[in-house]
Amino acid sequence: MNILLIEDEASVAEYICHALEREGHACDHCLDGESGLERASHGAYDALVVDRMLPGLDGLSVVQSLRARGNQVPILFLSALGEVEDRVDGLRAGADDYLVKPFSLEELSARLQALCRRQASADSQETTLQLGDLHMDLLKQEVTRGAQTIHLQPREYKLLEFLLRNAGQVVTRKMLLEQVWGYHFDPQTNVIDVHISRLRQKLDRDFDRPMLNTVRGAGYRLEAG
Amino acid sequence: MKLKRILRSITFRYIAAYVAVLSLSVFLLMMVLYAFSSYSYFQGLRDSILEELDTIELIYNGQGEAGVQQYIADQSSRQILMQFAYLLEDAQGNRVSGTLDEVQESKLFGEGWLSFELVQIYQGRELDLDFLARTRTLGGGQQILVARSLVEAVEGSKLVLSVLLHATIATLILGLVGGYISANISLQRVETLNDEIHRIVHGDLSQRLSVESHQGNLRDLVVNVNEMLDHTQSLMQGVRTVSDNIAHDLRTPLTRIRNALEQLREQCPDDNADAVQHLIGECDELLSTFNALLRISKLESGSTYAGEARVDLQALLQDAVELYEPLAQEKQQQMVLAGGQGFCRGDADLLFQLFANLVDNAIKYTPEGGQIRLQLSETSEGEQQVVVSDTGPGIPAADRQNVFRRFLRLESSRAQQPGNGLGLALVRAIVRYHRGVVELGDNDPGLRVRVSLPA
Numbered sequence: 001m002n003i004l005l006i007e008d009e010a011s012v013a014e015y016i017c018h019a020l021e022r023e024g025h026a027c028d029h030c031l032d033g034e035s036g037l038e039r040a041s042h043g044a045y046d047a048l049v050v051d052r053m054l055p056g057l058d059g060l061s062v063v064q065s066l067r068a069r070g071n072q073v074p075i076l077f078l079s080a081l082g083e084v085e086d087r088v089d090g091l092r093a094g095a096d097d098y099l100v101k102p103f104s105l106e107e108l109s110a111r112l113q114a115l116c117r118r119q120a121s122a123d124s125q126e127t128t129l130q131l132g133d134l135h136m137d138l139l140k141q142e143v144t145r146g147a148q149t150i151h152l153q154p155r156e157y158k159l160l161e162f163l164l165r166n167a168g169q170v171v172t173r174k175m176l177l178e179q180v181w182g183y184h185f186d187p188q189t190n191v192i193d194v195h196i197s198r199l200r201q202k203l204d205r206d207f208d209r210p211m212l213n214t215v216r217g218a219g220y221r222l223e224a225g
Numbered sequence: 226m227k228l229k230r231i232l233r234s235i236t237f238r239y240i241a242a243y244v245a246v247l248s249l250s251v252f253l254l255m256m257v258l259y260a261f262s263s264y265s266y267f268q269g270l271r272d273s274i275l276e277e278l279d280t281i282e283l284i285y286n287g288q289g290e291a292g293v294q295q296y297i298a299d300q301s302s303r304q305i306l307m308q309f310a311y312l313l314e315d316a317q318g319n320r321v322s323g324t325l326d327e328v329q330e331s332k333l334f335g336e337g338w339l340s341f342e343l344v345q346i347y348q349g350r351e352l353d354l355d356f357l358a359r360t361r362t363l364g365g366g367q368q369i370l371v372a373r374s375l376v377e378a379v380e381g382s383k384l385v386l387s388v389l390l391h392a393t394i395a396t397l398i399l400g401l402v403g404g405y406i407s408a409n410i411s412l413q414r415v416e417t418l419n420d421e422i423h424r425i426v427h428g429d430l431s432q433r434l435s436v437e438s439h440q441g442n443l444r445d446l447v448v449n450v451n452e453m454l455d456h457t458q459s460l461m462q463g464v465r466t467v468s469d470n471i472a473h474d475l476r477t478p479l480t481r482i483r484n485a486l487e488q489l490r491e492q493c494p495d496d497n498a499d500a501v502q503h504l505i506g507e508c509d510e511l512l513s514t515f516n517a518l519l520r521i522s523k524l525e526s527g528s529t530y531a532g533e534a535r536v537d538l539q540a541l542l543q544d545a546v547e548l549y550e551p552l553a554q555e556k557q558q559q560m561v562l563a564g565g566q567g568f569c570r571g572d573a574d575l576l577f578q579l580f581a582n583l584v585d586n587a588i589k590y591t592p593e594g595g596q597i598r599l600q601l602s603e604t605s606e607g608e609q610q611v612v613v614s615d616t617g618p619g620i621p622a623a624d625r626q627n628v629f630r631r632f633l634r635l636e637s638s639r640a641q642q643p644g645n646g647l648g649l650a651l652v653r654a655i656v657r658y659h660r661g662v663v664e665l666g667d668n669d670p671g672l673r674v675r676v677s678l679p680a
Contacts, residue, residue, distance in 0.1 A: 019484070087574075088532075102480030102512065106487065155547060181548055185578040186513060188585045188648055194551040216498075217487065217505050 001046040001116060005029040006036030006062065007078065008054050016049070019105040025112075033057025037065055045073055047112050052079035052090065060093050067094035074115035076108070087184065106170065106218040113169040114179075121165055129164040132224030134203075134211060136164055148206060155180070156199050163212070163222040172219035196220055236411045240404030248397045255389035262385050266378035270357055271338070277309050277371045278361045285363045293369065294322045309371050310356065316366030325372065331358070341372075355379070414443060422450065427626070430458050469522045472515040479515070483508035517647040521631065524654040530571055538567040538576075538609055538678075542599055545580045549588060556593045560584075564601035567609045569678045571659045576678075579655040582648045583613045583674055591617035591671070607680050608661075614673040625665040629653040652676075 003025050007013040010031060017027040028043070030036040033054040040048055040062070048066075052059040063075055077095040079086055090098045096118070097111050129136040133146045141157060143150045152160060159180050163171060173192045178184050196212065204210040209225035231237055284292045290313075297311045301324050312323035331341040339358045344351055358372035418434070425432045433454060434447045483505055490501040546562050553560045569576075580599075587597045595616040602610050620628055632646040652674075656663040661678040 015481075015484075019488075100516075102476050104480070104487065105484050181544060183544070183577040183581075184574040185581060186517065187548075187581060189552060189589075191548055191552055191585075194555065195548075198551060217490065217502050 001025045001112065002044065003027045003047050003049060003112065004036070004040055004043065004045045005049045006031075006033065006040075006054065006059070007049070007051040008032060009051075016105070016108070020109065020112075023109055033059065033062050037062050040066055040073065041069065041071065046116050048073055048075045049108070049112070050075055050077055050095070052077060052086070060089065063090075063093045063095050072119075074112075074119050076111055076115060078103075104218075107172050107174065110170045110172050110175060110219065114166050114171070114175060117166055117169070129161065129167075131164055131167045131222065132211065134164070134225075136161060145203065145207065145211075150202050152199075152202065155195070156202070159195060159199055160203070160222075163220065167222050167224075170215050170218050170221050175219070231405060231408050231412055234408045234412045234415075237404050237408030240408060241401065244397060244400030244404060247400060248393055251396050252389075252393045255393065259382065259385050259389055263378065263382045266381050267357075270373055270375070270378055274309070274357065274359050274371050274373055277373075278359060278369065281311075281369050281371065282361065282363065285367075285369075290321070290363075290365065290367060293363075293367075297323055300324075309373050310358075312368075312370040312372075314368040314370075318368070321367065323370070325370070339370075339372075340375075352376075414439070418443070418447065425454065430454065430461070465522055469519060472518045476512060476515050476519075479508055479512055483512070514647065517651055518631070521647065521651050521654045524575075524651075524658045529657075530659050532572065533570065534572065535568050536571050536573045536576055538569055538601055538611065539565070541573060541577055542580060542601060542611065545577060545584055546599065548581070549584045552585075552588050553597060556588065556591070556595075558588060558591055558593070558595050558597055560588075560597045560599075562599045562601070564599075567601045567603060567611075569609045569659070569680050571678065575655045575658065579652050579676070580611065580613070582652050583676075586648055587613055587615040587617070587672070591615040595671075603680075604677065609678045609680055611676045611678075612673060613676075614668040614671060616668065616671040619667060619670060619672045620665055622667070628665070629663075 003020055005013055005016055005020075005027055007016065007029060008031050013029045013031065017029050020027045028039065028045075030039055033056050036050070036054070037057060050059045050062055054062070057065075059077065059079075063077070066073070066075070074097075075095045077090040077098045078101060079090065079098065080101045087098050087100075096115050099108060099111060127138050129138065135144045136142070138161075143152055143157070143160065159176065162176065162179050173190070176192050177187065196214075200210070200212045203212055204225075207225060211222055211225045213221050213223060215221050281293055281296065284296050288295075293313060297313065300308055300311070310324045312325040313321040315321050325343075331339045333339055337359055339360070341356050341358065343354055343356055355375040356372040357375055358370050360368050360370045362368055418439070421434050425434070433451045436444060436447050436451070439447050486501055486505045486508065490498050490505070493501055542562055546560055550560055584597065584599070591597060597613070597615045600612045600614075602612075604610050629649050629652075631650045653663055656676055656678070659678050661676060663677075664675045666673040666675060
């Protein structure tokens with residue numbers, strides 16, 4: 001992926017870019033809002049990572065300007081703030097996701113992947129999702145693996161749908177809480193793990209090769225069995 | 226109850242002590258007055274008897290015994306109470322004449338003064354009268370005794386004494402009543418002040434006592450208490466700022482360490498990777514503690530929710546129950562949501578965090594097979610009320626206020642349960658941010674948490 005990072009702290013910017021490059025992405029970075037807006041308008045990027053606090057033109061204005069010009073590139077907002085209103089403001093301005101500093105690089109990387117995926121799948125009107133022998137019919141809301149029908153609770157279905165849409169990618173617990181349950185909060189317990197293990201039971205119990213795998217320290221990944 | 230409080234109040238005690246001392250002094254003063262007036266009556270009586278004796282002696286010297294007899298007879302027509310009584314005896318001690326028959330029992334008390342008691346008929350009544358008397362020997366060896374009733378002196382003294390006693394009693398009663406009234410007034414002022422202070426200390430520390438409604442030195446006290454509150458608040462603010470700054474400044478380097486560890490893990494052989502992963506986990510825990518601390522501070526910084534979003538509490542509670550149900554099932558706990566619909570103005574993410582914390586706590590502290598119940602209802606004042614109750618060990622009444630403090634976990638539970646000790650502090654911060662109230666109560670057995678949110 002081709003990523004543009006707009007972040008005023010040079011050391012942080014360098015650090016993030018370095019990590020993204022290590023994961024195989026291309027990363028450009030700008031240190032202020034004006035040049036960031038300029039680059040984003042002319043370059044072809046798959047995703048933007050924009051810090052909220054920038055000298056001159058702030059992050060919020062950059063995003064608003066881009067959206068006003070009809071630029072639909074996925075944007076992830078970064079912020080050291082991160083209380084309720086800040087998040088709402090960021091999303092309202094047109095950002096697609098919001099990450100509060102400090103964050104782990106895995107979280108950032110997983111979210112960028114998900115953003116690009118979402119962008120791609122929004123363009124095509126899918127009616128089914130497929131991964132290996134796993135098949136999800138979005139219209140009938142049916143899931144089969146091989147010849148076997150898998151019966152899922154509504155929430156389990158949503159969970160699997162999100163994993164399928166991000167198949168092959170790491171999905172963090174935070175992302176699951178936000179996307180599947182719809183709440184941005186900090187569970188005190190690893191409550192997601194219990195839901196995942198229930199889904200795994202239904203999905204992998206009768207099969208030799210597990211699809212739903214835990215990525216140590218990061219989250220989960222759904223892979224073709 | 227009120228009477229008891231007033232009687233126990235310091236004002237009343239001061240006034241009572243003052244009245245006691247005052248009454249005692251008044252009483253002593255009166256006793257001195259009494260003694261003095263009795264003495265002067267007595268003195269007057271003596272002087273009049275001596276004068277009468279002088280008169281009789283003069284008469285004797287001029288007119289002889291017959292003159293004296295005539296004088297005594299003249300005097301006898303006057304009233305007994307006002308007059309002198311006489312007894313004239315010859316040199317041999319035989320009664321010659323006089324208004325007294327005979328003096329049988331008399332007491333001699335110094336310098337020739339006698340006193341005796343005589344029954345006299347006065348206005349048809351028998352009166353026991355005390356007499357004071359003195360005898361003088363006339364030129365021919367005759368004895369003349371002049372006596373006078375003490376009744377006047379005694380009556381006078383009695384009058385003085387009764388006035389004195391009544392005055393003392395009146396002083397006591399008036400003093401105590403006055404003391405009661407002023408103690409009541411000052412007690413009311415102090416109690417109002419006390420209530421106000423209690424409300425501030427246990428509620429909103431940014432409130433102040435109203436200076437206008439007090440006068441005099443109570444006003445000075447109020448001003449001082451307000452200053453003290455200012456000071457306390459700024460100290461607390463200072464501590465909070467310091468801890469916030471620490472949390473804030475440590476977050477970034479800690480994240481760097483965490484990310485560096487992540488990179489290290491990728492390059493490690495498998496058996497070392499576990500150790501590195503453990504370190505990453507520790508970093509994550511620290512980070513989440515710092516984040517929670519900062520969130521609480523931000524929520525408590527004074528502003529309240531200003532948005533317009535309406536939150537469907539029933540749907541939100543259903544989501545929370547659904548999210549946590551698997552955890553409860555692992556402990557064979559029953560979790561139920563009861564009640565109808567309810568909406569309130571607020572931030573859905575924060576409210577979810579609030580109930581997630583409560584449900585998470587309930588699951589943690591309730592033993593296996595226990596019950597957890599969430600009840601949504603509307604109060605008569607139109608507030609939305611959510612009660613989360615469990616059948617766990619509960620929290621002793623004395624600790625219920627303390628558990629909302631940051632990092633406080635009860636000693637008995639500290640060792641057993643994971644968590645950063647900020648869960649309930651965050652709960653309270655979120656509730657207050659929404660201008661609500663959270664209270665802990667007894668579920669008999671277990672804990673009952675009641676959250677009230679304005680609609």
